[in-house]
Structures are given as structure tokens and as C-alpha cells.
Amino acid sequence: MYEQFLEQYPHVKRHRNFTSDNLELIRDALVSTLANSPHKDKVTIVATGSYGRGEASESSDLDVFILFDSDRPAEEVLQTELELIKIALEKVVPNPAGDTGTFGPDVTIRFDEMLKNLGGDGDTNQSLTRRMLLLLEGTWLYGADRFARYRCDLLEKYIKEGDPDRQISRFLLNDIIRYYRTITTDFEYKVSEGKKPWGLRNVKLRFSRKLLYFGGVLVVAEIATADQEGKLARLPGLLDLPVLERIHSIGQKNKHTTDIFEAYEAFLIVVTDVDKRKQLEYLTRQNRSESELFSEIRVKSKAFSNTLAAWLREQYDAEHPIHNALMF
Template structure:
């Protein structure tokens, strides 16, 4: 069993453990809200060292607040109880504490995710990140049915002009947001990376290494999928987006490799998957151990060369699938 296959198996078992211990939280959320995982759990490639990144997303309650957006069906007290259950179960199972002392364990309504689209408020309230990660690397933890319903609503918001362009629809709105997310990841890395002392520099290199593998794959596997669909049928329908969301980033690459019409890209896609598997092998350790490896100049150089290779392969696949494709032009200019 390879590293990727092993990670998928581990993630499935750990999510089952979580669900088994979260029955009370499931009942509180029933028909009102879902909880979805992002990060390595959302990508179904968690290791024993992975933490758990979660969002709570509630169905609209039909009542607009002062901000003009509908609130969530999930009541405030039930939200507090669910968060308490989530904190408790991660401690019982030995999963790392929620990052930022729980500040990112946030509850939104669907309206809060969709009505902020394209507005300055989107960045300030973090709805941008919550929405994009829902579409690009999420996995439901509680209330699968609600997860499906709210995801469909978010897709509809991005496909708002679809009815007038069914035969040649390019998902420009979503594409631009995905590209913006990738650029945001890159800018955040530059802004938050300490250059001294040596250990902090090594931590920065590790963040860069992860950025150029998992973050890059999250964004560009989705773009590759949408680009391939447009190449095949000259349009991208809402159902195509939902199918893409239902696949993890690595599964999207595997899907590309299964398409006969994309035979010219199959070899490079396979190399991309192999390179990503090596990344997973490298990062399957405590952060402190990996940081110490990055403090060795030769090892650090080897890892960062691999990161650049991964980026080059991603570009090659993108260019191969995008040739003579109007959608590809949209990605570039």
C-alpha cells in the first residue's frame, strides 16, 4: 500500500471514529447545519500528526439580520454545544488542539457565504476562505444531507449567469476566486514568514514546501478538472462542479488520467501524482522533526527542488489540457 492509499484509509477510519463519538452533535445539527473538515482531513490524506480544521455551515433561517443576510437555522446555544463536543472529542482521540485557540472554528449561514461574493466584506469576515475550501477540499463530518444541500446553493451562486449561456458556459466567477485564493496563500506566506533565527527560517521553508504541494494542488486540481470538462463539452454545467467537489484533489488527478480524450496528459499527470506521494511521505512526521531536516542545507535544497518540480509538472499538465482552449486563455489573462 502506497503513502496516498494509506493516508486515505487512515483518514476514513479517523472520520468514522469522530462521527461515532459525535452523535449528540449530529442530533443538534440535524436538518439545520453541517460540519465540514478542510485541510488534510478534507483532502482525505491526514496522517497521525494532522490537526483538524473545521467549519460549521447552517441553512438559511429565512430572517434577514441588520446586515441584510439571513442567519443560520442552527441556534447559538446549539452552536456552542456542538463546538464543545468537537473540542472534547479531539482531546479524547488525541488530535491536536484547534489552531488559533479555536478562533477559526466558525459558524456561518449559507447566505453569509453567498451574499459576500465579490465584496470587500468577503475577506474581512473570512467567508471567502470558508466558501472556497468548501468547494475545493472539504469532507462532511456531520449531517451529510445538509452538506450536499448547502454546497449546491453555493454552486448556484457562482453559476448565476448559466441559464443564458448553457451551451458555452465558462465558470469565470469561480475560476477567478480560485486564482485569488492561490495568490492569497502566496501573499500570506510572504507576510508571515520569519527570516531569523535559523529555526524560524526552517519553519518558513517547511510552510513554503507545503504551499507548493498541498495548497497548489487544492487550487489547481480544481482548475484542471474544470478546464478538462470544458475541453470535452465546450461548457461547464453545475453538475460538473458538484462532481468536482465530490472528489479530493488527488482524485481529480486520477480522474484526468482516466479520460481517453486527455491521453496526451496522462504521463505527466502520473508523474504529478508520484511527486505528490513523495511529498506525503516526507511530511509524515512531527513538525519538529521536519523542521530539523529543513535546517540541514542539503536536505532543504533537495526538498525545495522537489517543490519546484511539482510546480513545473502542474504547469505542463495545465498547458497540455488547455491548448486551443478558450477557457485556458481565461486562466492566463
């Protein structure tokens, strides 16, 4: 049914197929790469970003990090494996990842560290980012069973035994909100003090980052009336779906679902057009008013926000707790 629905949105469909094809290549390559490693059963490789959302293209990089289930430092134990993993990934996705240190084939983490200090003073932007993206848009590149188990373990940190049944999961929702607000403030820091490019980053914030946040909100809304066991049973299936497919799956009867896809189709057309993408890459805060392209995108992004809000109101009646919880 989703495949048939996507016939109306050729760019969304093309990106989805491109992502699926490349993920298959990457997964096969990593199985071969790690086949002879004595540590292969302790390695899980996670992708987020456009590959996690199912919207990658030839211009996409690969946001990835490695979970290593060992008390020994990965840098000492996996020196050879890390180099081979990097080579395998670059053969399929040659575009370099960002330089923030949050992602990359040399970023290794112990999963049990991701379960500690949620919301505490040691909960850095990097740890919040990896945790939220593993939940909201993550997919496995290697170690599918471990990835699924890790995500369930992380969800149990948010939805605990003994929590009140049939109430909205505020801890999870609040962390999703916190992450989205962190993205927006981090954007300001990166472009103002970090001197990062402004234009394309701003456009992504208006569409793909906003969609990521919305995908988390609707998951929390969807499980609100279930008991603790029901929440944990349904969440993995919802989170396994890339965000757009998740919206379609939940909102097949929602009259605003097609509006969301139309807006996102237009966004993908812009960011994959070589000339338009280059124009946005060189756009600055100072000269944005001179760009007719950016002016059009800004108008469309405001309409996109209104469409997402309308979808939520249409999907969940006025008494649904998600509306109050997003405010208070």
C-alpha cells in the first residue's frame, strides 16, 4: 500500500529506493569485512541521518557510530576492524561525514554508557543526539538483533515498570522536545561562533529536522492510552518505520497526510538539484533576502509547520493528552 501511495511522490520514492539499495550494499560489505573478526559478535553499527530516514541521495553523507560491547577500549581492540569498516563504508558512501565528532566510523561507544545519566549533568549534546537518533531515526548496518535489543533496553529507561498506565510518556516526550530545542540552539551556535555554512543547514532545519521531531511526537501520542507493557510492545514496530512511512502508516485516513508528502517532495526536489543545492550552500544570513529561492523555501517551510500541526489536531481529538503535554 505504501509503495502504491509513493507513486504520487517520485522524489520521495527515488530517495527511498536509493537508500534501500545502498543499505543492502553496506550491510553485505560489513558482513564480509567482519567475518573473520573475533569481536564480530560484540560490534553493532548504527546509521542515522538521511540513511536512517530513508531519504538518502548521491549527495548524502553517512552518519554512523559503533556500539562495542566490551570493557576494553575499542581503539585498542578493534584497530584493524575500525580501519576496514571505514574502507567498506567509503566504497559505498564516499562523501565525508561532519566534523563534530558525534558521528563517524571511528566513533565507538559502550551501549551501557548510553543508559546512564539521562538528563543529568553528564548528559552532553553528543550523548543526547546519539540516544535520540538511535530511537527516532536509527537503523542498523551491522548487528540487527543487537540493535533491536539495544533500542528496547533504551526505551525501558523512559517507560519504566510501575509508571502509571494509560498516561502519556512524559519522560520520553520531554527528551524528544529537549533534543529538538537543542538542535535549534546548536544551529545558532554553529553558524554564529562555529562559522559553519548557513543556508543549506537552515533549510534542513526547516524540513528534515522538523520532520524528525514530529515523528517522535506522533509516536508518543500513538501509544498514550496503552499500559506500560503495551507501550513497549508497540514502540519498536513504530520506530522501525522511517518517519515518512510512519506518518503514512498512522495517518492513512488523515486528510493532511498528502499535504505533508507534497511539502516534503518539494523539499527533496530542491536539495537534490545540483544548482539549487549549491546556491543554498553558499547562502549566508546576510544575503538571504537577495535569494528568491530561499524566500520561496521560507514560505513553504511555514506552511509545512502549519500542516504538521493540522495533522496532529486531525489525528488526535482535542481531549488527547498530547496537545496539553506539548505545552506543559
